[in-house]
Each structure stands twice: as C-alpha cells, then as structure tokens.
Amino acid sequence: MKNLADSFSGPSAPGSAVPTKTSAAKPLRLGLLTALVIGSMIGSGVFSLPQNMASGAGAAAVLIGWLITGVGMLMLAFVYQTLTTRKPDLDNGIYAYARASAGEFVGFNSAWGYWVSAWIGNVGYLVIVFGTLGYFFPMFGDGNTRAAILGASIVLWIMHAVILRGVRSAAILNAVTTVAKVVPLLLFILLALAAFRSHIFTQEFWGNPKLGSVFTQVKSTMLITVWVFIGIEGANVFSARAQRREDIGRATMLGFAVVLLLLMAVSLLSLGIVAQADLAAMKNPSMAGVLDRAVGTWGAVLISIGLLVSVGGALLAWTLLAAETLFTPASGGVMPAFLARENNHGVPANALWVTNGLVQLFLIITLVSNATYQALISLATSMILVPYLFSAVYATRIAIRGEGYAVTDTVRGRDMLIGAAASVYCCWLLYAAGPKYLLLSALLYAPGVLLYGWAKRERGARLFKPFEAVILGALVVLAAIAAWLLASGALGL
Numbered sequence: 359m360k361n362l363a364d365s366f367s368g369p370s371a372p373g374s375a376v377p378t379k380t381s382a383a384k385p386l387r388l389g390l391l392t393a394l395v396i397g398s399m400i401g402s403g404v405f406s407l408p409q410n411m412a413s414g415a416g417a418a419a420v421l422i423g424w425l426i427t428g429v430g431m432l433m434l435a436f437v438y439q440t441l442t443t444r445k446p447d448l449d450n451g452i453y454a455y456a457r458a459s460a461g462e463f464v465g466f467n468s469a470w471g472y473w474v475s476a477w478i479g480n481v482g483y484l485v486i487v488f489g490t491l492g493y494f495f496p497m498f499g500d501g502n503t504r505a506a507i508l509g510a511s512i513v514l515w516i517m518h519a520v521i522l523r524g525v526r527s528a529a530i531l532n533a534v535t536t537v538a539k540v541v542p543l544l545l546f547i548l549l550a551l552a553a554f555r556s557h558i559f560t561q562e563f564w565g566n567p568k569l570g571s572v573f574t575q576v577k578s579t580m581l582i583t584v585w586v587f588i589g590i591e592g593a594n595v596f597s598a599r600a601q602r603r604e605d606i607g608r609a610t611m612l613g614f615a616v617v618l619l620l621l622m623a624v625s626l627l628s629l630g631i632v633a634q635a636d637l638a639a640m641k642n643p644s645m646a647g648v649l650d651r652a653v654g655t656w657g658a659v660l661i662s663i664g665l666l667v668s669v670g671g672a673l674l675a676w677t678l679l680a681a682e683t684l685f686t687p688a689s690g691g692v693m694p695a696f697l698a699r700e701n702n703h704g705v706p707a708n709a710l711w712v713t714n715g716l717v718q719l720f721l722i723i724t725l726v727s728n729a730t731y732q733a734l735i736s737l738a739t740s741m742i743l744v745p746y747l748f749s750a751v752y753a754t755r756i757a758i759r760g761e762g763y764a765v766t767d768t769v770r771g772r773d774m775l776i777g778a779a780a781s782v783y784c785c786w787l788l789y790a791a792g793p794k795y796l797l798l799s800a801l802l803y804a805p806g807v808l809l810y811g812w813a814k815r816e817r818g819a820r821l822f823k824p825f826e827a828v829i830l831g832a833l834v835v836l837a838a839i840a841a842w843l844l845a846s847g848a849l850g851l
Contacts, residue, residue, distance in 0.1 A: 388605040388612075395613025398589030400539040401479075401672040402486045402643075403735065404621055405665045407586060408628035409644030410735075412637035414578030416565025417629045422572070423579030424622050430783035431587050434746060435614045436776045437753040438591050439607030444762030444773075452591060453687055456748035459755060462692050463810065463826040468745040469687045470806035471799075475588070475741035476680035477713050481720045482734035483673045484510035490643050490662050500641065507725045511718060517674060518714045522705055538671065542664030543620050546645055550627035553652035559630035566635060580790035585739045586621055590614060591749070677713065684709035694812045740795035741802060743787050750780035794849060800836035801844070807833070 403410075411420050441448070441455060448454040452472045457465025488509055489501030498506040565575050590610065628637060628648045640647040643665050649657030685706035688697035701707040724734070754777030756762055757770050788796065807830060814821050822830060843849035 387601050388608055391605055391609035392612045392616075395589070395609050396616055397539065399587055399613065399617045400543070400620070400668070401589075401676075402483050402665065402669045403582075403586035404539075404543065404624055405490075405643035405645045405661065405668075406486060407582070407621060407625050407645070408632075408637055408648050409640045409642055410582045411579055411625045412629065412634050412640075414569060414638075415575035416562055416569060416634050417559055417626070418564045419569075419572050419575030420579060420625055420629065423576050423583055424618075424625070426576065426783075426786075427580070427583035427587070428618055428622075430780070430786070431584075431590060431614065431618070433776050433780040433783055434750065435590055435610050436773075437750050437780045438610055440753050440757070440773050440776065441749065442606045443604070444756055452745045452749065453683070455752045456745065457692075459748060459752035461823065461826065463822065463829065464748065466687060466692045466810045466813075467803060467806065467829075468748050469683055469692070470809075471741045471803060472745045473680055473683040473713070474802050474806075475738045475745075476676050476683060477717050478720065478734060478738040478741065479588070480673055480676055480680065480717050481724065482738060483669050483676070484514065484717075484721065485724060485734060486642060487513070487666060487669050487673075489641070490646070490665050493641070493643075493646060493658065493662055502724045504725060507721050510721055514714060514717055514721070517677065518710065521674070521677065521710060522701060522707060523703055538664055538667035540620075542645075542661055542668075543624065546649060546661065547620070547623045547627065549649060549653055549657065550623075550631060554627055554630035556630065558633055559626075561633055562635075577790045580787055581736045581739045581795070583621075584743070584787055585735045587614075587617065588739065588742055677710070677717075680713045681706045681709040684712065688813070691817050692813055693809055695816055736791070736795055737798055737802075740788075740791045740799045743784055743791065744799075744803075747781060747784035747788070750777055750784055753777035754781055797836060797840035797843065797849060800833055801840040804833055804837035 411423070415423065445455070445458070448458060453465055453469040456468030485501035485506070487501065488498045488506035491509075492498035492500060492503075492506070497503065498509065500506075501510075564572060569575050569578075590613070624645065628644070631648055631652050632640065637644065637648070643661060646658040646661040646665075649661050684693060684697045687693045688695060688709070697709045697712065698706070699708050720734075754774060757773040757777055760767075760770060763770050791799075811821060840849060
C-alpha cells in the first residue's frame with residue numbers, strides 16, 4: 359500500500375537521469391518496505407478467494423493454478439528486483455520502465471492502464487464492502503443493488519472530501535489496516551486447519567465434469583490469482599525513499615513469499631471444509647461463509663469486520679495511488695498539465711476529481727449491468743497485464759544489451775531467462791483472460807489517446823512516431839469491435 363503522506367510529496371520525473379528525492383521523507387528500512395509490499399497486495403481479494411477459485415475449478419486445478427501463478431509471479435518479482443538494481447535512476451517503475459523501453463506513447467499507455475486498473479479495483483472494493491454488509495442487511499444484496507450503490511456513492515464522496523483536505527496520519531492508518539488484513543487471515547488458517555476434512559478436499563478432486571477439462575479449470579483461476587498479487591511492484595513505488603537500494607528487491611521477495619503462503623492456505627483449506635460446488639455458490643466474502651460453516655456465526659462476523667476495516671484502508675490508499683498515477687506523467691508532460699495541479703494541501707486535486715468521477719460512473723454501470731465483484735476484478739486485472747508485460751520485456755531487453763551490467767557480470771544470462779519467463783507468463787495471462795476482457799480492456803485503453811494528444815498539443819510536440827501509429831490503429835480497431843459487440847448485447851460486464 360502506498361504511504362499516504364508520501365503520496366503528495368511530489369513525483370520524480372520518470373525517465374529522468376537523476377531520481378528526485380524528497381527531503382522530508384524518512385528513509386524506509388527493510389521491515390517497513392516489506393510491510394508495504396504485503397499491505398499493497400492484501401486487499402479485498404483474499405476475502406473472496408475461496409468462492410472465486412472454486413467457481414471454475416476443482417482442488418487439483420486450484421493446486422496447479424497456484425503452482426503456475428507462484429512461478430510466474432516469482433519471475434515478475436525477480437524482474438522488479440533486477441530493474442531496481444540495474445536502473446536505479448528510474449523511479450515509479452510501472453510508467454518509467456515502459457517509457458524507457460519504447461517511448462512516450464507506450465509509457466503513457468502503461469500509466470493509463472495501471473490507473474484504470476486502480477480505479478476499477480476501487481469500484482470492486484466498494485461493491486465488496488456493501489456485499490459484506492449485505493450479509494447483515496439484505497437490502498445491500500451482493501453490493502450492486504440500488505441501496506448498495508447509493509451507500510457506496512456516499513462513502514466515495516466522503517472519502518474524496520477527506521483526501522482533498524490532506525492526509526497526515528499515514529503511519530497510524532497503515533499500521534491499523536495492515537493488522538486488520540493479516541490477523542483475520544492467520545485466525546482463519548488456524549481455525550480452518552482444525553475444521554479441515556480430507557474426504558471433502560478429495561471429493562471430485564479433478565473437478566466436476568461441468569467445469570470442463572483441467573486445462574479450462576486452470577485457465578479460469580489465472581485472473582483471480584493475479585488480482586490478489588497486484589501490488590507486487592509496491593516496493594518499486596518507494597524506490598526513491600528506501601534507506602538501501604538492495605532492500606527494495608529483498609522486500610519484494612519477502613512480501614511475495616508471505617502473501618503466496620497466506621493465499622494458498624486460504625483457498626486450499628476452504629476446499630476441505632466446503633465442497634467445491636457449495637463453495638462456488640457461496641456469497642462473497644466467501645471466507646466469512648466458510649468460517650461460519652467451521653465455527654459458527656461469530657467466525658463470519660470476525661471475517662466481515664476484518665474485511666471492512668481492511669478494504670477501507672485499501673480503498674483510501676489505492677485512490678491516492680490512482681490519482682498519483684495520473685499526476686506523475688502529467689508532471690512529465692505526457693498527460694495534460696491540468697492533471698499535475700495541486701490544491702493548497704498538496705493534493706493532486708484535478709487527478710483526484712477525474713479518478714473518483716469515473717469510479718462513480720462505473721458504480722452506476724454496475725447497477726445497470728448488474729456487474730459482480732468477480733467481473734470487476736477480472737476487468738481490473740486484465741488492464742494491468744499490459745503494464746506488467748512492459749516491465750518484463752524491458753528487463754529482458756536491458757539484460758540482452760548489458761545496460762547496467764559490468765562487462766564481466768555473470769548474471770546477465772540468468773536475468774535474460776527470468777525476463778523471458780516473466781514475459782511468457784504475462785502473455786499466458788493475456789490469453790487466459792480471454793477475448794471478452796481483452797476487448798473490454800481495449801475499449802478502456804482507447805479513450806486515453808485523447809489525453810495523450812492533448813498533452814502533446816500543449817507541448818507542441820509530434821503526435822505519433824510510425825510504430826506508435828501502428829499501435830494506435832490496432833487499439834482503435836479492437837475498441838471499435840468491443841463497442842459494436844457491447845451495443846449489440848453480445849459483450850457485457
């Protein structure tokens with residue numbers, strides 16, 4: 359999770375030769391960096407993980423899915439570790455790595471995709487919050503009823519007003535939300551271990567025939583497992599503030615290991631308490647329902663409270679991160695200058711208004727389309743796959759060219775293989791996402807071109823290079839197809 363106080367301290371210019379340091383920022387040590395990585399990855403996803411995984415896969419496919427995800431995300435973690443070491447001049451990496459690799463238009467699209475993923479994820483957070491309250495108040499349903507959307511809108515704009523006044527208690531808030539995330543998970547694991555029944559876990563171990571082949575089942579888990587790992591790049595966001603540069607990579611690896619173990623335990627133990635078919639039909643947050651089966655109502659209440667506090671902190675942090683993701687490239691001239699303006703409290707107010715305005719619009723869309731939490735997280739995840747791919751490709755490229763390596767450095771070959779493996783994994787994820795979410799992603803990527811053109815016109819710069827025009831053409835075609843299918847009812851959220 360992004361340090362809230364540091365969100366408004368001013369960005370570095372991605373791609374600049376020398377990183378911008380904030381004199382007021384205290385250096386972050388390994389322990390705090392690791393906590394930030396864990397905090398950024400653990401949000402609402404884990405609380406709905408049992409049902410999300412079981413909805414399309416049996417126990418064997420879930421195990422295989424975690425194996426693939428574990429290896430793939432490990433490669434991606436190594437990518438960010440490598441880039442931190444080899445390119446210490448590039449801070450705020452998601453944007454900077456793409457820009458350094460393939461120019462401003464690709465860098466812009468990486469930032470745009472990450473931003474869209476962040477605020478769509480926030481829509482998902484609001485839906486799951488009121489879906490959780492629906493456990494106690496039926497009028498909120500699954501978080502997408504009229505009452506739920508009204509409540510979510512009120513929460514959104516109260517939070518907006520609070521952020522506009524500035525946030526000062528960053529350390530306290532981060533500590534509270536981190537505890538709120540981890541403690542319920544540890545309690546769940548302990549109680550689930552006591553209630554685990556091997557005969558339930560092995561029942562239809564390879565999945566019900568209705569779920570399809572094992573390959574199909576494994577593929578169905580991919581976007582879900584990636585969603586719960588979004589934030590693995592968290593330490594890189596703080597690269598300019600780390601006390602020691604090497605701690606960034608260590609924090610990424612430690613955070614990844616802890617989160618992987620927690621997530622695997624939650625999803626697999628649940629399949630030993632509730633049969634796959636029953637778990638797939640369970641209302642989210644399904645961890646509450648599983649613990650209800652295991653120990654009674656108090657378990658469901660415990661998980662629900664933990665989720666509400668956890669998501670509240672995550673929602674605030676990711677709103678700030680989304681605004682910062684517009685603010686940083688705008689400060690570098692790749693997005694319109696008005697997005698780089700701050701209010702008297704040092705808050706990127708215009709970027710915040712744009713971000714939360716779109717969150718509100720999508721909340722209304724979820725009401726009209728009856729979009730579920732799982733559909734929202736799948737869309738948010740598909741949007742972030744392209745920025746991840748850019749990072750993996752860039753790591754491969756610098757290893758091949760030897761950028762940042764000594765002539766006698768023997769790890770270049772290893773880093774090339776890691777970068778290539780991470781790139782293949784990202785391409786596999788794009789395939790696993792399927793045409794539906796790829797087309798919807800193209801539809802959300804396309805409007806960003808208007809902002810890019812706006813920024814270029816402000817600077818009086820050339821709009822597109824030849825290869826960028828090709829990328830634009832492909833994007834427009836895919837977006838047009840998505841728009842036509844959406845209008846005809848053949849494509850929906």
